[in-house]
Amino acid sequence: MSLSIKTPLLESLPLSQLNGTKVLMKMEAAQPSGSFKIRGIGYACEQHVARGAHRFISSSGGNAGLAVAYAGRRLNVPVVVVVPETTSERARHLLRLEGAEVIVHGASWAEANELALSLKTARDAFLHPFDDPLVWHGHSSMIDEVVVEGVRPDAVILSVGGGGLLAGVDEGLRRNGLDGVPIYAAETEGMASFHAALKAGGPVELPALTGVATTLGARQVCQRAFDLAQKRPVVSVLVSDREAVESCKAFLDDHRTLVEPACGASLALLYGRKIAVGSLQNVLVIVCGGSTATVDSLNSLRG
Structure with missing residues (x-):
């Protein structure tokens, strides 16, 4: 699939x-x-599930985060997305529409990303948006x-x-x-x-x-x-x-x-x-x- x-x-x-x-x-x-974004993010999510990941974590309120949320819904894997306060209401709505848990934290992406990384356990996969x-x-x-x-x-x-x-x-x-x-x-x-x-x-x-x-x-x-x-x-x-x-x-x-x-x-x-x-x-x-x-x-x- x-x-x-x-x-x-x-x-x-x-x-x-x-x-x-x-x-x-x-x-x-x-x-x-x-x-x-769903090409690369989706492929990465599939690989992480094959390796045993039980949850996806992202720190993007944009295209990458929405790709993670979509992948999680399709793969039946829970998703947490940490977004900064600057993230638009529309982006937050679209993430929740895909079933993701949205956490709003910090004034910048760097602060949101720091919290996202701190949430990661051995059973989770963190999805970097590009690197x-x-x-x-x-x-x-x-x-x-x-x-x-x-x-x-x-x-x-x-x-x-x-x-x-x-x-x-x-x-x-x-x-x-x-x-x-x-x-x-x-x-x-x-x-x-x-x-x-x-x-x-x-x-x-x-x-x-x-x-x-x-x-x-x-x-x-x-x-x-x-x-x-x-x-x-x-x-x-x-x-x-x-x-x-x-x-x-x-x-x-x-x-x-x-x-x-x-x-x-x-x-x-x-x-x-x-x-x-x-x-x-x-x-x-x-x-x-x-x-x-x-x-x-x-x-x-x-x-």
């Missing part, structure tokens, strides 16, 4: 015409938990699905937060002999931990996170994301909050799918024609989704 689904691979005529190439969208927003080889391996399956459909992308566009999606896509590309394919890694200017790592020569902690793309908000990108950028072409591209939000709105009009600003960052590379891809045959963009996105929340963001 796989907890994730095979998602559609669709051509975007608006983005293809705008960029002078064929743009293909891997529609991870269609995953049952609302984002790509885990099991999670990367689960995410890599999306590239297998693309290749099975006969598509070998010339470039991949994705958003980067902690680096788990980047690490998973890299693994999938390498497994399918696509080692040289460039990855364009998008971040908003206030959430650019990957960009900072490339600039500093290694992962560094950002002094602060700002802006609307909150699910990109990892203070420090994982070491794996930095390391793979030394082995394959990875191009860091920054976009503004406004560009991310406006891209979400354009995408909703063009493709009838609501995504969050973190996903809008990668779409902004295409809507804003920020990268030269006109000479390529197949450009793949990972439409990573967003579990808590609503029309009202998008309209309230001024970017």
